[in-house]
Amino acid sequence: MFEVVIGLEVHTQLNTETKLFCSCPTSFNDRPNVNTCPTCLALPGALPVLNKSVLEKSIMLGTAIGATVNRTSFFDRKSYFYPDSPSAYQITQLYTPVVEHGTLDIDFEDGSSKTIRINRAHIEADAGKNIHEGAISKVDLNRAGTPLLEIVSEPDMRSAEEAVLYVKKLHSIVRYLDISNANMQEGSFRVDVNVSIRPKGDEKLYTRVEIKNINSFRFIHKAIEIEVERQIEAWEDGVYDEEIRQETRLFDQVKQETRSMRGKEEAADYRYFPEPDLLKALISDEMFTTFSDIPELPDQKKARLVSEYGMREYDAAVITSDLETAHFFEAMLREGINAKNAITWLTVELQGRLKGGMTVTTSPVDAKTLGTLVKRIEDKTISGKAAKEVLDYLMENENDVDAAIEKLGLKQMNDTGALETIIDAIIAANDDKVEQYKGGKEKLFGFFVGQTMKESKGTANPQTVNEMLKTKLG
């Protein structure tokens, strides 16, 4: 039996307005090289000046993971030669990072949880992008110098499931803090996975393989499974030492395999040394106090929803798993509706109608509208069944709730006078059935309800109909 040992490195692009060491705007998908200047193009004489906001966001992350925020941290220079970095080095924090020794709890479906240790989070500059085309490579340095926080876990995860739970939790924290857009597809939240195996019970760490190029939660799971399988096979075939090397492998989502990116003989030699162009990074008491006061985190929000609204743990977890859903839910509640109804209409009715990559953020029906719709059920303006029709209509047509109810003619008939007229007419027209009913054929009650609903075109409040019929039919 083998045990899987996983550690994760997550590169989180901070959502600052400007780059780490110069005032160029950070951007995505702009015209190539428009957001560059002598500093991020590493022209001689241009010097880096630290973006204050990067320290502030680091404090927020450090606080959220219960870590030590180093009031004094240092920058180091990591040398490597590649056209995505015009300076031929990356400024990073090797020896004294801004954040150290944090933890993050992952929760399992059965209600148990596990604490994953976070070794560190350090500030570093992102590289540019290369597009390879035949005999040339095109270099776009818009991204060069964008601030990253690299968050490094200890090798505490023991399965692909745990790794995914960790990444999801970290993603959600980063979004709650709003320190990064954390969009995996756009590369603002990049996950590198370190995987090794060992015989169960063995304390030793064996050769770890780093997997890069994974851009979704699902692929993290898949890449780990595939790599673990490769390592176990090598072990069982007796070729572990030859085939499993400490190396970087790429995950190929089309071929469903990992393959070597650079061999051992080409192992990088980064020649780290203290960055001579920057002094130490200091965090003042004032800055620490201001930015360690962070917004509510997913776990706290979940606990609050459970205690405040008596929500089920599971529902609360669904609602708080991502910030957008949580905000949507809270905005719905501001319409003064019942929390349980809000959950159902958000997670079942609305989310069931969001198709083709639509999310609550891009939903044609916003939180206020959905909240109002639920309100109309609660104040008996429409029935729950009618509300579904109204929602269908609102998904396709821009309109407000009351206008839509009016237009669809779904307003519930709460006018007992009008309802009485309908019921009297039905009783008068069905003498025989009234007799049978009174004679004990109680099933016929349903017939009268049906007739009444039909006559009212479905707008009668079923509860009122029941009560009135019971009285009339004695």
Place this chain on the structure above:
Amino acid sequence: MQVDDALLKRLEKLSFLTIDDEKREEIIAQLSGIVEFVDNLSELNTENVDENFALSDSGTPTREDKSVCDSAINDDILKNAPRSEEHFFIVPKIIE
């Protein structure tokens, strides 16, 4: 540190440079000279000096997170690049 042909080969690889055969000895001698010069620093006793010692006690200056972008500058820089197309810097292909 001994600078020899093996180390020079490694440096060539790391820096993507190729040193001509007739230049190798000269370069090895120059590199050895530089390393020897820096070795002078070893004479200093640093036993009780904090590893993060710096001449200045103050922190690195910081700036506000406000963007300033003058695209005339990067237009100029691109014009001066050995090769550029569609506002990309163009370099020889870097993967096989």
